[in-house]
Amino acid sequence: MNALPPPGRPVVILACRVFQHWLENLLQAWAGAPPALTFFDYGLHAVPKNLRQTIQAAIDSVDQPSLIVLGYGLCGNGLSDIRAGQHFLLIPRTDDCIAILLGSYQAYRREMDREPGTYYLSKGWLEAGTNPLRESQKLAEKYGAEKAAWLMEVQYHKYRRLAMVARDGDELERYRSQAEAVAAYCARWDMRYEELLGSDGYLLRLIELVQSDGAQPGEDFLLIPPGGLLEQALFVRTD
Amino acid sequence: MTLEQIFQNVVEGEMAAVEAGVRSALEQGIPADRILNEALIQAMAKVGRLFEEGEIFVPEMLFAARAMQTGLKLLKPALAATDVQSAGKVAIGTVQGDLHDIGKNLVVMMLEGAGFEVEDLGTDVPPEKFVQAVQNGAQVIGMSALLTTTMASMLKTMEALRAAGVREHVKVVIGGAPVTDAYARKIGADAYAADASVATRIVRQLIA
DSSP states (O other): OOOOBBBBBEEEEEEGGGHHHHHHHHGGOOOOOSEEEEEEEEEGGSSSSHHHHHHHHHTOOOOOOEEEEOOOTTTTTTTTTTOOOOSSSEEEESSSHHHHHHHHHHHHHHHHHHHHSEEEHHHHHHHHHHSSSHHHHHHHHHHHHHHHHHHHHHHHHOOOEEEEESSSSSHEEEHHHHHHHHHHHHHGGEEEEEEEEOOOOOOOHHHHHHHHSOOOOOOEEEEEEETEEOOOHHOOOOO | OHHHHHHHHHHHTTTHHHHHHHHHHTTTOOOOIIIIIIIHHHHHHHHHHHHHTSSSHHHHHHHHHHHHHHHHHHHHHHHHHTTOOOSOOOEEEEETTOOOHHHHHHHHHHHHTTTEEEEEEEEEHHHHHHHHHTTTOOSSSEESSSSSHHHHHHHHHHHHHTTTOOGGGGGEEEEEEEEEEHHHHHTOOOOOOOOOOOHHHHHHTTTO
């Protein structure tokens, strides 16, 4: 297992916009020159190949050998087959953003055991308009009401729970009415609405790792040394 | 309504027009197997090509598949009366622990559109149900998983197929968002299919 490089390398963070708010908050406590921070559009994961190309291009365009932190999960293989080039890459070892929003891989497993058919909402996803209600409206504009309704049915009828994940009570308050509007739409599939308090614990551990002196990434993160390849198989856990 | 019009309406996903077209074609006395082969199956082949070329996306492919299904339902009674050979028997499901089924449903529709007899095992399918499907004559098993955590059920199913002594009687294709070609090789599946269109092509090759 590789250890984090000693401090001194520039730190570059490339992340999905879904984490913008959380990361910017966490980085306020950063000692010294803050890392370069770039956020990418929410919707890139819809076509994993585009996500991969975008992230690879961003990595390749960093001139100085750096520690590049990827604020992503495997995201439908969008983050597999990414080449480190001259950099170290560090990424949470998770399928997607849900585990990161919930605070840990274990929290995600717990929620999955409670209800595998869960559709998750978050502040980021609500702002990006990526939720079943907005999707149904967009589909209706593009394909007409009948086709849109059928397409929504095909996609969502198996889900049983709509879970709004927020960082704290304040965030829940602010986004509750939007989340409830989505919940009202999803009631047609008997999806129940629940609110979950997430945690910035996963991102906090990521930031701590970056600032550590040669720490081991452990089982919740993947560290790819220069010349290495970020592969799907590395994400697969056996527990 | 000509076969050409039915073909075009399937490609464009116009379900009501396909339904009307197939009814009218049957009334005109056009044999069901001709409607199936020259309009429906040909149309789905074209839809698959358009998808692989990036000309259309998942929604358009789903609309086309639905239109084809509607036509197929009308033909079934007539087809049962004649002696139409299915292209092969496939059983497909989302593996144990996983409820995602959009991709799997799409593969089902594409395979039916290509003339295969498909048994849809549904979601959260335990290994023994896949084994049973092989014992019931499935020539190909399709397994889908949408999470790395449920991919492990694919391996369990492979082991169950071996333990039941039916592995050599069946071809296994796997797919789903986190699945890769390398994973297919690792667990001893016969193939990985990146999307529904590719799945159809691979199944055809596997039982050729």
